[in-house]
Amino acid sequence: MDKHDICCELISDQTSCHAVYEGGYTPAGISFEEGRKLIATNEALFKQKVDESLIRHYNVIKSLCTKGSRFWDYGNSFMASVFDAGATEIARNGINTNDGFIWPSYVEDIMGPLCFDYGYGPFRWVCLSGKDEDLRKTDMAATELIDPNRNSMDRDNHYWISTAEQNKLVVGTKARILYADEEGRVKLALKFNEMVRNGEIGPVMLGRDHHDVSGTDSPFRETANIRDGSNVMADMATHCFAGNVARGMTLVVLSNGGGVGIGRSINGGNGIVLDGSSRMDEIVKKALSWDVMGGVARRAWARNSGAVDTCSAWNDKHQNAGAITIPHPVNDEYLHELIDSDYGGMQ
Numbered sequence: 001m002d003k004h005d006i007c008c009e010l011i012s013d014q015t016s017c018h019a020v021y022e023g024g025y026t027p028a029g030i031s032f033e034e035g036r037k038l039i040a041t042n043e044a045l046f047k048q049k050v051d052e053s054l055i056r057h058y059n060v061i062k063s064l065c066t067k068g069s070r071f072w073d074y075g076n077s078f079m080a081s082v083f084d085a086g087a088t089e090i091a092r093n094g095i096n097t098n099d100g101f102i103w104p105s106y107v108e109d110i111m112g113p114l115c116f117d118y119g120y121g122p123f124r125w126v127c128l129s130g131k132d133e134d135l136r137k138t139d140m141a142a143t144e145l146i147d148p149n150r151n152s153m154d155r156d157n158h159y160w161i162s163t164a165e166q167n168k169l170v171v172g173t174k175a176r177i178l179y180a181d182e183e184g185r186v187k188l189a190l191k192f193n194e195m196v197r198n199g200e201i202g203p204v205m206l207g208r209d210h211h212d213v214s215g216t217d218s219p220f221r222e223t224a225n226i227r228d229g230s231n232v233m234a235d236m237a238t239h240c241f242a243g244n245v246a247r248g249m250t251l252v253v254l255s256n257g258g259g260v261g262i263g264r265s266i267n268g269g270n271g272i273v274l275d276g277s278s279r280m281d282e283i284v285k286k287a288l289s290w291d292v293m294g295g296v297a298r299r300a301w302a303r304n305s306g307a308v309d310t311c312s313a314w315n316d317k318h319q320n321a322g323a324i325t326i327p328h329p330v331n332d333e334y335l336h337e338l339i340d341s342d343y344g345g346m347q
């Protein structure tokens with residue numbers, strides 16, 4: 001494409017760079033089988049070939065980008081692997097990965113500002129009865145609960161869930177995924193629990209992907225646009241995990257590595273089994289809210305404007321149920337004026 005000047009608007013890479021030297025990335029010029037043989041017989045040479053190929057790969061993308069392509073990292077550690085291969089210029093500061101890379105991760109560029117800053121993330125439910133009928137009833141309940149006029153996400157969600165069954169995506173477990181926000185997740189969960197209580201459906205298990213608003217700390221992905229220096233800390237995922245345990249979720253997980261590779265992220269998952277009890281209503285109200293808003297708060301502290309608005313709206317709506325600390329950034333200009341006038345000359 002580069003040689004023949006073929007125009008390409010959007011580029012990403014989806015090789016398994018989370019395990020780049022273990023076979024996730026086959027160097028250009030050798031076959032998959034040859035690569036496997038080389039790993040077994042001469043690991044150092046395989047690694048050298050991977051590094052050479054990654055740098056070639058990077059140079060081609062760079063060239064395509066100068067011709068107008070737009071590249072983003074898929075969240076597979078491609079850019080981190082290019083850095084490790086020796087092309088340190090892919091790091092924004094050219095020295096280390098602390099300030100991110102020259103191109104955005106897709107969370108930084110797409111998922112964060114569109115979804116995660118507002119609490120929207122991959123909420124899931126599974127009808128444990130295994131009945132299509134139960135899934136259909138939950139789809140219908142969700143269609144009724146989502147207001148398509150609330151915002152563009154809910155407009156898409158309303159369309160998605162009202163047409164989900166006809167897309168025939170369910171191949172086994174009677175499960176559904178819907179990008180809901182905190183308010184939406186709590187509403188849906190309470191409705192489903194009520195339906196279980198009334199005997200309309202069997203028990204439902206709620207869950208979500210680890211790749212969500214709060215579940216994961218990864219400076220190469222979920223926390224790539226957390227710019228307050230805390231992007232390299234694992235606090236958010238750990239707080240999310242511990243808070244979910246304390247609030248009584250049925251299943252809570254904290255693990256290492258999801259998507260970007262071992263040592264590069266801490267991530268968690270969870271599940272709540274709705275059995276129709278009022279106890280589960282309480283767990284839903286407390287835990288689901290914690291699970292989502294912890295991440296939105298983190299993104300607000302990092303000064304992401306959508307997240308600040310979402311947290312302020314949450315505070316207004318939950319006057320007696322806690323308060324999320326809102327950042328009040330210093331006005332740099334005012335600070336400089338103050339220093340110049342009162343402390344001029346002081347070093």
Ligand SMILES: NC(=O)c1ccc[n+]([C@@H]2O[C@H](COP(=O)([O-])OP(=O)(O)OC[C@H]3O[C@@H](n4cnc5c(N)ncnc54)[C@H](O)[C@@H]3O)[C@@H](O)[C@H]2O)c1
Binds near residue numbers: 015025028
């Ligand atoms: N962003 C996300 O939400 C998300 C989700 C799932 C997976 N991931 C990550 O994305 C990566 C890919 O996941 P997957 O499930 O598709 O993996 P996969 O191993 O099934 O697919 C990777 C593909 O890349 C090909 N490949 C390897 N080296 C290549 C090269 N030099 N040039 C061209 N192709 C090459 C392989 O042949 C394979 O087909 C993984 O690192 C995974 O952790 C990210």
